[in-house]
Amino acid sequence: MKKILVADDEMSIRLLYSEELKEEGYEVYLAANGREALEIVEKIPLDLVILDIKMPEMDGIEALRQIKERRPDLPVLLSTAYGEYRQDFATWASDEYLVKSSDLEDLKAMVKRYLKE
């Protein structure tokens, strides 16, 4: 079973993403900030990470940088409600960028594209 980490400081988002992705047949891990996300990246052989940008303690941009140092091969999707981050050069290091919405079809299609054998 493919393993996905969802890092978001909003519990409602974590629960929503986790429910939908489990339904698609993935094993889902959850983190509330970048620091927790890195701990999981170090412990679990993940297949994909979905990172919120705005999080306390360690934000998604810094977490992305550190994840790519440890696992350059691991696909990371950055997720945010704020479209202006698309302009930020640091987000170029992510594999994809997606804007949060209650419709998770884009997210699920993107995940499927990265995780197909």
Ligand SMILES: [Mg+2]
């Ligand atoms: Mg956030």
